[in-house]
Amino acid sequence: MIRLQDIDLNLLIVFQLMYRERKTGVVAEQLGLSQPAVSNALARLRKVLNDELFERTARGMKPTPYADNIAESIGYALSTLQDGLNYEERFDPATSDRSFCISMTDLGEMYLLPRLMSYLATHAPDISITTVRDTGRSLKEDMEAGSVDLAVGLLPQLEAGFYQRRLFEQQYVCLMRRDHPLAEGELTLERFSQAQHIIIEAQGTGHGRVEKQLKRSGIDRIVRLHLPHFMSAPYIVAETDLIATVTEKLALQTAEKLNLIAHPHPVDIPPAQINLFWHRRFHQDTGNIWLRNLLFEMFSE
Numbered sequence: 001m002i003r004l005q006d007i008d009l010n011l012l013i014v015f016q017l018m019y020r021e022r023k024t025g026v027v028a029e030q031l032g033l034s035q036p037a038v039s040n041a042l043a044r045l046r047k048v049l050n051d052e053l054f055e056r057t058a059r060g061m062k063p064t065p066y067a068d069n070i071a072e073s074i075g076y077a078l079s080t081l082q083d084g085l086n087y088e089e090r091f092d093p094a095t096s097d098r099s100f101c102i103s104m105t106d107l108g109e110m111y112l113l114p115r116l117m118s119y120l121a122t123h124a125p126d127i128s129i130t131t132v133r134d135t136g137r138s139l140k141e142d143m144e145a146g147s148v149d150l151a152v153g154l155l156p157q158l159e160a161g162f163y164q165r166r167l168f169e170q171q172y173v174c175l176m177r178r179d180h181p182l183a184e185g186e187l188t189l190e191r192f193s194q195a196q197h198i199i200i201e202a203q204g205t206g207h208g209r210v211e212k213q214l215k216r217s218g219i220d221r222i223v224r225l226h227l228p229h230f231m232s233a234p235y236i237v238a239e240t241d242l243i244a245t246v247t248e249k250l251a252l253q254t255a256e257k258l259n260l261i262a263h264p265h266p267v268d269i270p271p272a273q274i275n276l277f278w279h280r281r282f283h284q285d286t287g288n289i290w291l292r293n294l295l296f297e298m299f300s301e
Helices: 009-021 024-031 035-049 065-085 106-123 139-145 189-194 208-216 233-239 248-258 286-299
Strands: 054-057 060-063 099-103 128-132 150-153 162-170 172-177 196-200 222-227 242-247 260-264 272-279
Touching: 009 024, 009 035, 009 065, 009 139, 024 035, 060 065, 065 139, 099 139, 106 128, 106 150, 106 248, 106 286, 139 272, 150 286, 162 286, 172 233, 172 248, 196 208, 196 233, 222 233, 233 242, 233 248, 233 260, 242 248, 248 260, 272 286
Parallel strands: 099 128, 099 150, 196 222, 196 242
Antiparallel strands: 054 060, 150 272, 162 272, 172 242, 172 260
């Protein structure tokens, strides 16, 4: 049996950083240590835990299955201890210079960031925001490690260990230029199948399911363009006879500026429920609480 008195707490801090960063040089820099000192700390922890913990690969240090199993518990314990030692510290957005990282899609950036950044400029001027999509590891691991604070979207993979709150639903519409030949009248399935389409893959997001549903519907489409994301679609639609299946919020944000029109979609596509997610390790983090409450107040419907 491994006893807590046999383990130096500093070794667990090294483990947590190594699990997140996967490179001894980065961990050494963050802790103000030399790389040999970090390697020595890992060697001591390997001896205590009787496991290699990390194996060297071409892409950095890969955790062993044992390391994967203990990472969340160690991270939770260290976070709880730090919160307990700093229980009197309260997050003040007006004076804080904290940087938050939020995972969101290009649609999220388009819809959330203009209002959010405008609010922060007035009420929390020193706070900064970083957005990410694909960080090279799974979103679940990044949020467990604390490198991503919140996630916004349709994210069915975030279940065990995560809290969530509903923000709004995304309906899907057909977007086209206002003087498009199909702009007048009802957009029927027949007219939809005869149009020239942009297909938006949106891989890695919940919106990618829309294309799968359209393919399963058996409707033939004339496809002229494939895109990996949504944001360029309205600008392309504005200059061509192409139409695109997009979210209603994207259509509303761009229709007036680009002289576009959004038709109800002729295919019955279930709306996407957009939620706000955070990991249970940071449920009591005062900064995390402030930001997620702010996002909920600003964008929930």
